[in-house]
Amino acid sequence: MDPRTLPRHELAGLRVEVVDSPNADLVGVSGTVVDETTNTLVVGTGDGPKQVPKAAATFRFHVDGERVIVDGERLVARPARRTETTATSKWR
Numbered sequence: 001m002d003p004r005t006l007p008r009h010e011l012a013g014l015r016v017e018v019v020d021s022p023n024a025d026l027v028g029v030s031g032t033v034v035d036e037t038t039n040t041l042v043v044g045t046g047d048g049p050k051q052v053p054k055a056a057a058t059f060r061f062h063v064d065g066e067r068v069i070v071d072g073e074r075l076v077a078r079p080a081r082r083t084e085t086t087a088t089s090k091w092r
Contacts, residue, residue, distance in 0.1 A: 011033045011041065014032070026057055038077060
């Protein structure tokens with residue numbers, strides 16, 4: 001999995017950290033992705049769940065010992081639509 005292919009995968013359960021955002025309160029939010037909507041990731045943190053807008057953040061995912069940085073704009077889509085691997089999806 002790399003920055004090019006990560007958006008096609010299920011994000012729930014992955015460790016994540018917000019590394020950049022115009023909203024300084026979001027930078028540093030880290031934990032495990034517990035839920036995902038079209039426009040947000042819900043990150044389970046030590047202080048409870050935090051809802052982070054995808055389009056307003058750059059994320060660092062921890063996958064198999066590697067760190068993968070993804071611009072949140074690339075994640076904005078319904079999770080089921082984003083992860084499809086058939087037909088002519090722009091996510092393939």
